[in-house]
Amino acid sequence: MKKIGVFVCWCGSNIAGSVDVDQAVAGALKLDGVTHAEHYVYMCSDPGQQKIKDAIAEKKLDGVVVACCSPRMHENTFRKAAGSVGLNPYLLEIANIREQCSWVHPDNKPAATAKAISIIEGTLDKVSQNLPLETITINLTKRVCVVGGGIAGIMAALDLADAGYDVIIIEREPAIGGHTAQISTTFPYFQEISELLDKKRAQVHEHPHITVYLSSEVEALEGYVGNFKVTIRTQPRFVDHANCTNCGKCLDVCPVLVPDEFNRGLTRRGAVFRLNRDDERQLPVIGRRDCLHFNEGTKDGCGLCADVCPEAAIDLGAISSTQEESVGAVVMATGYDLYSPANLPEYGGGKIPDVVDAMAFERMLDPKGPTGGKILRPSDGEVPKSVVFIQCAGSRDPERHKAYCSRACCMYTAKQARLYRQQVEDGTAYISYMDIRSDSRDFEEFVQKGMEEEHLLYIRGRVAKVFEEGDLLKVLTADTLSGHALEIEADLVVLALAMEPASGIHDLVKKMNVTVDGDGFLTEAHIKLYPVESSTKGVFLAGCAQSPKDITDTVSQALATAGKIQTMFANETLIADPLIAEVQTDICSGCGICIETCPYGARVMNEYTGISVVNQAVCQGCGACVAACPNKACELINSTTKQLFRVIDDFARRA
């Protein structure tokens, strides 16, 4: 027979005012297993805690019920006190007789007292079947894997590496930088970003704690928080950079010409190319997709580059390789892609040459870019005198495109239109908008200045159509503020395309076991309280992979993520709560329903025994599998069905 002690707190008059504590103690003493009961004015005070400790020691109690405020207040306090005198903390439970009894039944002392005793009884029946437990210790590998080397990945990696942790960056392109590398100046201060980015990129490459895997992707992720094993597949670049002298002969000889994605199709490049085309220092790489050597029809052909290379640095026979890394945490920083202009035929997207997307316009603004920083229309290289910027191209249109707002477009459009007007003094800039979202510091002022100083013409409404009429390019829209239909002649149309998650995100999240929303953006564990944690412990989020945002917000989030991981790494091991699921191996039939049910992938089938096991480090103790198991083979430790049935018995009967 267990020896349980019951301690009833008055909480001053908070409890004692509406619950008769004498009667509560008398009632408790009548319950099976109770060998000690007393009340005190403030159980959580030092003398109160001492009473509990003394009773545990003197009466050799093996279970304790403290009837007091909500367990959310003082469960820890009392469990610590119990632990200090040798009683396993998990053998103490709280009966919530303040928030859920005395405070809500102030005027009916007999009923409130009876209820308090019944709550004590239920708690007692639970605790008398509790098991003593120890916290679970999990090994912690203090290394981090960052997936995606955009500004989010770069900033998170640098912060963690500066803190002394080894970081690996996995970037699928042949260079890091992401979309920020394509941007010239930024809102709201017209600040050059390329120099800052170059500096950060150099820091990454020189950092003793950072290893960068370029042209690489995650092939598989195994393990769990603190103990991940990531398999990385690296595609060859077919140019041996150890021997390449960057003479450029291969670039001249390659017969392939494809639109250059870095310049958003404003220029063309060969199958062998420099990734940052305008940077002479960059060494060439070969893109397998475009190279004649690898394509149907011309397979094993061409090879002109290999023929001209004086250093024999071209190796078209190179194959992809894999590598394994052990890490304790993962950062998902895969960023975004732009919605395809081909999805917007009504705007001539992908068809009319003088309809470009905003990133192409961004390339024109780059002094080192394809036009040397001049805004020129693609069809004839003339300076456009009338430019129509179309915001929300593909955003905020739940019927046909994306329902969400892409968040950065209002501001970069204002930036681009202002830069255009600064460059082309006699030009006219029209901006078609739905609302102007300028909700950060100096954003509103930035937009206002554009209207006042650069005379940007903001037209509220949605463009219906962009079409060619003879030599003319026309934009049909309506000014919803005046109610007039408008037809604008344009020399150039710029589409502020929606941002969408980076291609391949659905495959990737399956490997990483994290969740995405309906649009494919990564979802956080809790939007308010755990904004940079993913649904899987140890996997974190940063940047546009989570939702569209500007560089400021991207970097803030990346640094928050780095901070969170450093907090995790501040300990030598991880500690997990033992209140998790457990499998009764003699009952489990191996049906696997729990494996489907567990939102964390904490359940795995043991291949030898055919029984589902719980990964203690991953289980969060939600109980979903317990409710789902058709055989009642899983239980939550210390909240077993047997225990709950006892409590239900106590609580269900009126008398």
Next chain:
Amino acid sequence: MDNNNSGPRVVAFLCHWCTYTGADLAGTTRLEYPVGIRIIHLMCSGAIDVVYVLKALLDGADGVLIGGCHPGDCHYQTGNLKARRRIALLRNILQTLGLEQERVRLRWISASEGRLFAETVRQYNSNLESMGKNPFADEWDV
């Protein structure tokens, strides 16, 4: 030991992250509600097994209230949706036991909705009063 005239007896299974905390808030703000409710703490409404509900009803509880986080807010992603499916099924078969569907209720009440919690309990209590005693309860009256 309970006084018999305490009105309908409700067994409530409340999610740790929302409704249990909401019930605490009802207390902190001193919102009164009928005394017949007994609260059982679950980590998530998704842990609710129909046998817990049936057990409570067969034991004579007049009603069973399940409280979870609003859709989209479940701490464990979708436990509340699992609960919703399960409870919907259960309510369908309650009739075969000769019980009113309304004896089982699932409500989304967040940690900040103490007022909603108190209001829910009050309303449920008066609904149960008009429904009368759970017929199974009599089997225990000796």
